[in-house]
Amino acid sequence: xxxxxxxxxxxxxxxxxxxxxxxxxxxxxxxxxxxxxPDGDAIGSSLGLxxxxxxxxxxxxxxxxxxxxxxxxxxxxxxxEPIAHVPEGATLVVLDAAEPGRxxxxxxxxxxxxxxxxxxxxxxxxxxxxDPSKAxxxxxxxxxxxxxxxxxxxxxxxxxxxxxxxxxxxxxxANTTPEVLHxxxxxxxxxxxxxxxTDRLQWRxxxxxxxxxxxxxxxxxxxxxxxxxxxxxxxVSVEDSDDFVGIIRxxxxxxxxxxxxxxxxxxxxxxxxxGGVSAQAVAVKLGGGGxxxxxxxxxxxxxxxxxxxxxxxxxxxxxxxxxxI
Numbered sequence: 001x002x003x004x005x006x007x008x009x010x011x012x013x014x015x016x017x018x019x020x021x022x023x024x025x026x027x028x029x030x031x032x033x034x035x036x037x038p039d040g041d042a043i044g045s046s047l048g049l050x051x052x053x054x055x056x057x058x059x060x061x062x063x064x065x066x067x068x069x070x071x072x073x074x075x076x077x078x079x080x081e082p083i084a085h086v087p088e089g090a091t092l093v094v095l096d097a098a099e100p101g102r103x104x105x106x107x108x109x110x111x112x113x114x115x116x117x118x119x120x121x122x123x124x125x126x127x128x129x130x131d132p133s134k135a136x137x138x139x140x141x142x143x144x145x146x147x148x149x150x151x152x153x154x155x156x157x158x159x160x161x162x163x164x165x166x167x168x169x170x171x172x173x174a175n176t177t178p179e180v181l182h183x184x185x186x187x188x189x190x191x192x193x194x195x196x197x198t199d200r201l202q203w204r205x206x207x208x209x210x211x212x213x214x215x216x217x218x219x220x221x222x223x224x225x226x227x228x229x230x231x232x233x234x235x236v237s238v239e240d241s242d243d244f245v246g247i248i249r250x251x252x253x254x255x256x257x258x259x260x261x262x263x264x265x266x267x268x269x270x271x272x273x274x275g276g277v278s279a280q281a282v283a284v285k286l287g288g289g290g291x292x293x294x295x296x297x298x299x300x301x302x303x304x305x306x307x308x309x310x311x312x313x314x315x316x317x318x319x320x321x322x323x324x325i
Contacts, residue, residue, distance in 0.1 A: 040166025138163025154191030
């Protein structure tokens with residue numbers, strides 16, 4: 001919660017209103033971006049805000065590269081190419097990026113507004129609303145759009161609800177608070193077709209299911225089953241592979257799951273945890289970040305064979321910290 005850093009709850013609303021007032025008064029262009037490898041919250045929160053600002057006749061450029069399973073949310077005329085420099089007089093709005101180095105689509109320069117829910121966010125930018133108590137950045141965007149005073153439409157509400165759905169694991173994760181459910185109900189009330197949206201979010205290409213078989217053949221159990229791992233075998237490639245960590249995390253008895261993918265820059269890790277074990281702590285040890293139940297990192301310059309021992313050592317340290325071993 002932003003209040004943990006900046007005082008009681010009213011401080012959050014003060015910051016939301018300040019950002020809303022600032023956006024309302026802007027006359028120059030607004031560029032909206034999020035983080036590399038965007039997920040449902042990154043796409044949903046940024047797209048929802050972009051549409052709300054466009055409804056206010058603001059000049060908005062939305063820059064993002066959504067994964068395949070989220071492209072149904074976006075109209076063709078909403079895509080914009082990444083930029084090398086932020087134009088003079090423009091405002092850069094960064095959503096769901098835990099740190100400046102994670103921002104994709106534009107350099108972090110000029111007048112920057114930072115909206116996020118990651119506890120590790122250093123509060124960069126001239127204005128920031130960072131509240132780790134929120135289940136998703138989309139939850140903050142819902143409050144921000146309310147504060148802007150723009151009339152809600154289903155086209156705004158659908159991507160914002162997508163951010164909530166994906167970051168709460170379809171309302172199954174521990175971050176699904178009464179506030180989250182109330183926010184979701186309000187968004188559905190703005191015209192979201194919930195059954196259609198939740199069904200569409202589960203669509204995957206044929207190749208995904210073939211890759212799943214290859215990934216599941218790599219599953220390994222460590223520390224008496226407390227840790228479950230899997231990786232993308234070489235020669236196998238598919239979009240939306242972040243789902244795989246969500247599959248292996250349900251291994252009975254496991255407290256942590258790690259999915260590894262070898263990329264050109266190194267090995268990317270997706271980490272999930274439960275039972276008081278911190279995925280965030282493991283990710284930070286390995287140079288990444290995220291939330292306590294869900295985090296990630298990239299082990300740069302390493303192969304899969306080199307990455308596994310580092311992962312096991314970091315997880316073992318965390319399991320010892322909480323008393324599991």
